Amino acid sequence: MKTFKQHLEENRLASFAAAAALASGAMAAPPKPEAVERMVQYMKEKEGFRATAERDKDATGKPVVVGYGTTHTYPDTGAKIQLGDRITPEKAEEHIRTYFKNMTPHMEKIPGWDEMDAGKQSALMSFGYNFGPAFYKPNAKPNESFYTISQDLKNKNWGNVPKSLSLYNKSGGKVLGGLVTRRKMEGDMWRGTSTPTPIPTPTQQNQQTQTQNSHTVAKGDSMSAIAEKHGTTVQNLKKLNPHIKDPNKISIGQNIRTK
16 A cells, blocks of 8 residues: 555646646746746755655655756656666756746746735745645645645635644644745745745856855765766876875865866
């Protein structure tokens, strides 16, 4: 018998596949840029970066994961992720953006989607990423999944939405702390009481790029570990950092170019 988490993951993957198919043949109203940027930053902070594909030991079924939490298949090509695949931070971020782009055809079916501010759109994008973008079911019966949130969205009972979101915090009948925290974050986004993630200015984007292209040595770091984290090789790091004469002697706080 499938566990609740297995059912949830299958539903999420099926929803993304359907969304991608819809996106290829329909013009959908995209979410507001601020909503996209907020969710991209949230996913990057939440998932952390994996340069090499590995088993996600914390997820049901231990799927192969790479980049910023991308599992099973690559959203841009549909190719299966293989153990040992390597990826850059830039490509991993593209995958996040592709996920949200593929969600759009489902999101625009929600009444008032275009009227929503970036906070409300962000809340539903986060919820949709968690449960699959096809969660909105306007014709759901009272005993069906997502009935409460679907009814509030269908009837534009927007004041009820944060409370409705908070209902979806269980797995296997048990309340999970992680889901409680995420639902609260979504409720705050919906109300506009969370701190919005601003869209980076060109100067900030340049600074972020410089940060992505370097690494500050921390306790326990080694050149091989740094190379692994940034999807490169020790040999390449030596070429980029000719001032490092002995790769076995690096200091805490030292800045190392990675690209």
